[in-house]
Amino acid sequence: MDTRERLIESAQALLWERGYVGMSPKAIQDRASAGQGSMYHHFENKAALASTAIARSAEQLYASARKEFTQPCSALDRIVAYLNRERDALRGCRVGRLTQDPEIIADPQLRQPVQEMFAKLTQELASLIVEGQKAGEFSAEMNPEDTASTILAVLQGAYVLARAANSTEPYDRAIAGAISLLKHQGGVKRASRK
Amino acid sequence: MDTRERLIESAQALLWERGYVGMSPKAIQDRASAGQGSMYHHFENKAALASTAIARSAEQLYASARKEFTQPCSALDRIVAYLNRERDALRGCRVGRLTQDPEIIADPQLRQPVQEMFAKLTQELASLIVEGQKAGEFSAEMNPEDTASTILAVLQGAYVLARAANSTEPYDRAIAGAISLLKHQGGVKRASRK
């Protein structure tokens, strides 16, 4: 693997572990086994390298979610599979994590890939919910975009709870609770409709 | 207000905005209008001051949640009121935010108040759900602890979505979706029970 590539992957890992503020050029170089001059040859500065690394992480995460969303099973099952996908709860989300960084939020270049990834995931989930509504899996009263946001929020928040507790238990509980709510929703309306 | 107090409040604000890694002693002193010597007179080091500040933020947040949990209305209404409470979505949660900080998670002294706050909020919410089940507001099939974790996760994750989008919209949507799921859950089971 060439140096430029190693620098990007090194930055991706450090952004995940320590965020933009906590990631020093020295640390990037050490992890990539690259010298000072090497890094500044390939990237103008820390922000430029971070921008490349963030965009790549967002694309990778979106691509792996797409796989879950396009499985050949019911919409509800695909959403449940997405929620149940193996994740390293204690490490957190490598893209969601970046939203806590003031310098990333303040810089449109750094924030844009993050914004785009969540916007696209929301749209995919909302489409799945519409599909599920047509199939009778979800109540027609359900707002697809609201519910899509709720699903993403549960995932992101579950990471927070896991890290606070230093345990995966609250993560697993939050996911289980969300799945239960999704599976048992709308019944009142459906039941009353006869 | 005395210097020690100003230092704590200054640290609370900086931890919220920039996290532990992004908060420098210099910044704390400047915001508190205190000198270097002053800070190191009142606190052994940066970690000791941060520990005091984190504990205070966690207590304040828990106290304000308690108010919502003890209103004189139904359990469901209290949960909905808690979810709907005015929050500055773009600023994020001043306690949840800390879970992204590697140095806070690694140091039991710094993490403990965060862990405790979420554990207590989970217990309070779980109790409310049990109360709601007894009153017939929630399905008896619902797992109180799971659902309590889901509710906290939605809130924490909604902040993430808001900051990613630089807009309160996904926050509002996530909350609305969660409330809708809570209100319309369990109907199938109840209906089938006759």
Added chain:
DNA sequence: GTCTATAATTCGATAGAC
């Protein structure tokens, strides 16, 4: 492309005067 040298600034803290 990669390396080493240099540099201004900040970080996190200590020492000691007042």
Added chain:
DNA sequence: GTCTATCGAATTATAGAC
């Protein structure tokens, strides 16, 4: 209690040799 002086290390680069 608060202040200024000082400190070694790290940060975020730039310059220029190879």
